[in-house]
Amino acid sequence: MQNRDKFTTSRGVMTATLGSAVGLGNIWKFPYFTGKNGGAAFIIIYLICVVLAGLPVMISEFVIGRRANSNPVGAFKKLAPGTAWHAIGYSGIAASFLIMLFYTGVAGWVYSYIFRAISGNFINASPEITREVFGKLITSSYEPIIWQIIVLVVVSSIIIAGVQKGIERMTKALMPLLFVLLLLCDIRALTLPGALNGVEFLFKPDFTKLTREVVIIALGLAFFKLSVGMGTMVTYGSYFDKTQNLPGTAVKVALSDILVSMMAGLAIFPAVFAFGFEPDAGPGLLFITIPMVFSKMPLGNILLAIFFLLTAIAATTAMMSLLEVPVAYLVEEKGCPRTKATLMSAATIALLGSTASLSADTGSLLGGIKIFGKTFFDLYDYISSNILMPMGGLFTVIFIVWVLGKTNLERELSNNGRLNNESVVNLFYIIVKYISPLLIILIFLDSIGILKF
Ligand code: TRP
Numbered sequence: 001m002q003n004r005d006k007f008t009t010s011r012g013v014m015t016a017t018l019g020s021a022v023g024l025g026n027i028w029k030f031p032y033f034t035g036k037n038g039g040a041a042f043i044i045i046y047l048i049c050v051v052l053a054g055l056p057v058m059i060s061e062f063v064i065g066r067r068a069n070s071n072p073v074g075a076f077k078k079l080a081p082g083t084a085w086h087a088i089g090y091s092g093i094a095a096s097f098l099i100m101l102f103y104t105g106v107a108g109w110v111y112s113y114i115f116r117a118i119s120g121n122f123i124n125a126s127p128e129i130t131r132e133v134f135g136k137l138i139t140s141s142y143e144p145i146i147w148q149i150i151v152l153v154v155v156s157s158i159i160i161a162g163v164q165k166g167i168e169r170m171t172k173a174l175m176p177l178l179f180v181l182l183l184l185c186d187i188r189a190l191t192l193p194g195a196l197n198g199v200e201f202l203f204k205p206d207f208t209k210l211t212r213e214v215v216i217i218a219l220g221l222a223f224f225k226l227s228v229g230m231g232t233m234v235t236y237g238s239y240f241d242k243t244q245n246l247p248g249t250a251v252k253v254a255l256s257d258i259l260v261s262m263m264a265g266l267a268i269f270p271a272v273f274a275f276g277f278e279p280d281a282g283p284g285l286l287f288i289t290i291p292m293v294f295s296k297m298p299l300g301n302i303l304l305a306i307f308f309l310l311t312a313i314a315a316t317t318a319m320m321s322l323l324e325v326p327v328a329y330l331v332e333e334k335g336c337p338r339t340k341a342t343l344m345s346a347a348t349i350a351l352l353g354s355t356a357s358l359s360a361d362t363g364s365l366l367g368g369i370k371i372f373g374k375t376f377f378d379l380y381d382y383i384s385s386n387i388l389m390p391m392g393g394l395f396t397v398i399f400i401v402w403v404l405g406k407t408n409l410e411r412e413l414s415n416n417g418r419l420n421n422e423s424v425v426n427l428f429y430i431i432v433k434y435i436s437p438l439l440i441i442l443i444f445l446d447s448i449g450i451l452k453f
Contacts, residue, residue, distance in 0.1 A: 004069065005163035006239045012168035013240055013249060016321075019171035020227045020236065021257040022178070023318030024106060027311050028286045030225065031265030033217055035201045035279055038209030045210060046218045047258075049439075054222035055250050056436045057393040058233050059428060060400040062246045063412045065237025067404075071328035072231030075238065080403050088395050089329070092231025095388035096325040098380045099230075100349045102356040103322065104155075105377070107315040108147030109137060109287060110308055117304040122295040127288070130295075134287040145354050152353075155319045156346045159327055160339050163239050167320050174313050181310040182260065185267035188303055189274075198270030201279065202262070212446070219443045220385055225257060229389030229396070232321045235328050246413055247424050260314075267307065271297070286311070323349075356380055390444040397432045397440075 007013045034042045068075035073089030080086075116122065121133060137143055158166040189195060223229045240246070271293045272279055280289050294304040323345060330341035355376040371379050400409060406429060411417070413425045 004238070006241065007168050008164055009168075010241075010244060012164075012172055013244055014252065015171035015175040016167050016239075016317075017233070017236055017249065017253050018256050019167075019175055019317030020232055020321030021225060021253055021318075022175075022260050022314050023227075024103065024110075024311070024315050025221070025225045025318075026257070026261040026314060027264050027268075028282055029221060030261035031202065031268055032279060032282075032285060033221060034261075034265060035269060036209075037214045037217065038206040039201065039203045040205035041207045041210055042214060042218065043203075043258075044205075045215060046222060049215075049219045049222040050226070050254050050258075052431060053219060053393065053436050053439050054226045054228060055254055056428065056432045057223070057228040057396055058226050058250045058254070059247055059413070060396050060432060061228060061231070061233035062237035062240065062250065063400065063404070063409065064396070065234035066240045066242070066244070066246070067408070067412050069238050071238065071332045072234045072325065073329050074332050075234055076399070080399070083403075085395075085399060085403065088392055088399070089231055089234075091388050091392050092229075092234070093326050093329055095230035095384045095392065096232065096322045097345075097349065097352075098384040098388070100319065100322050101353045101380045102377050103315070103319060104148050104151050104349060104353050105144060105356050106283070107151045107312065107319060108144055108149075109283075110312045110315055111151060112137065112143070112147045113287065113291070113308040114305055114312060117291070117301055117308055120301055122291040122304060123301060125292050125295045127292055130288045130292045133291070134283070137287075145350075148353055149350055151316075151319070152346045152350055155316060155323055156342050158316075158320055159323050159342045162338070163324075167324065170320070171317050174317055178310050178313045179260075181306050181313075182263045182267060185303060185307055185310070186263055188297065189267050189270040192270060192274040192297070194274040195270035197273035198268075199266065201269050201273065202265045216443050216447050219439070220390075220447070223389045223393060224385055225261070226254060227318070227321060229391075229393035230384070231325050231392070235325050236321060238328075243415060243418070245415070245419055245421075247421065247428065386447055390440050390447075394437055394440045394444070397436045401429070401433045 007016055034046075064075050064079065065072075068078040070078055071089070072092045073086045076083075076086035076089050116133065122130060125133075158170050160166065161169075189198070227233060237246075240249075268285070268290065269279060272289060275293050275296050277289055277293060279285070290307065291304060294300045294307060297303060323342065326345045327338065327341045330336040330344070331338050334341075336344070369375070374382060409429065410425050413419075413428065414421055
């Protein structure tokens with residue numbers, strides 16, 4: 001058997017896995033959804049979704065990856081030879097490509113904003129100006145593509161360097177840096193006069209806002225946030241050591257990820273409210289509201305550059321985990337050299353990704369083209385987040401219970417009896433057997449409109 005590259009330390013496992021979870025989702029999805037959907041009340045629903053669906057799928061993926069010691073397609077082939085289960089692996093590869101198509105585009109905008117902030121583009125900017133700057137960027141026919149290619153070059157170089165020398169080494173350095181930069185932004189935002197309104201927006205529990213839709217949003221977010229349902233964690237799990245505590249790692253990653261999301265919210269909303277603006281989500285929040293708000297503070301430009309730098313770090317470490325999925329597949333299943341596999345995947349993304357980055361807004365070049373009423377950008381997001389990921393997660397937990405079976409599971413989760421965690425394993429088994437599948441099926445049917453409660 002070929003000698004596989006692996007994460008060498010437990011800390012490396014943590015930073016790499018957390019690096020995958022922490023991404024654009026923490027900055028432009030979580031804080032906004034929380035504020036809009038009942039603050040602390042939403043956080044409670046989100047935590048329930050994490051515990052009952054996100055974490056169980058993450059742990060299941062770790063188990064599959066580490067046990068098979070292989071990429072998602074190879075892993076299911078090894079654990080269930082002669083069956084069709086490896087289709088889950090292919091679906092994961094497809095999903096990671098689709099996510100990469102729009103994610104690399106947005107990351108490109110983020111990269112470009114670091115330089116825009118430093119060069120003073122936003123000093124004392126009015127809403128009209130920040131709106132115009134963003135509009136110009138995304139309607140340009142070449143600029144977004146150039147930035148997207150720069151992003152792909154950065155991510156590819158790290159992936160080519162390898163699991164240990166690339167992913168592990170980079171995330172070990174970058175994740176602490178991200179945390180410190182975020183802390184800086186928090187301190188600045190929370191010491192602004194009127195900051196408390198933003199804290200209230202984020203945390204004040206309002207249980208009247210909890211509707212069925214909110215539960216769907218929370219589940220989708222839990223999957224996207226934790227990078228589960230598409231083989232990413234199978235791939236990373238295959239690089240874990242046999243002594244790594246799988247449930248423990250998953251819990252730590254999920255908790256740290258929530259902490260980062262809340263810190264991002266505390267960097268953004270106090271400032272938004274302090275200057276009397278309305279909270280927004282997605283591209284609007286990140287590329288129009290934030291530059292305007294931050295530029296109003298003393299030394300705001302530096303802070304803005306710091307903010308986009310930390311967002312770029314978050315997006316970059318998340319993209320490493322996305323690109324690693326097809327690369328691991330090509331290397332192990334197709335015998336392709338790592339460099340070639342990476343360059344081929346990146347080139348495909350660059351080629352097709354321009355359809356996403358040029359269609360992100362109705363005013364942009366391809367924005368007028370609609371498929372099923374969605375732009376390319378939204379279509380890639382919808383197919384991956386609302387269809388492939390819930391399906392992948394569902395089949396993964398079904399596989400764990402009905403194919404792998406309880407005995408193997410107990411062995412894997414307790415590291416062959418070395419960890420004394422019987423009660424954790426039993427609880428996990430009940431959740432993956434009964435609760436996660438039911439929850440995912442109900443929410444999936446509802447979200448694609450087959451079932452209406
Ligand atoms: N978790 C990342 C975020 O919040 C996105 C991400 C990276 C992802 N890898 C993934 C989502 C794999 C789903 C599957 O931005």
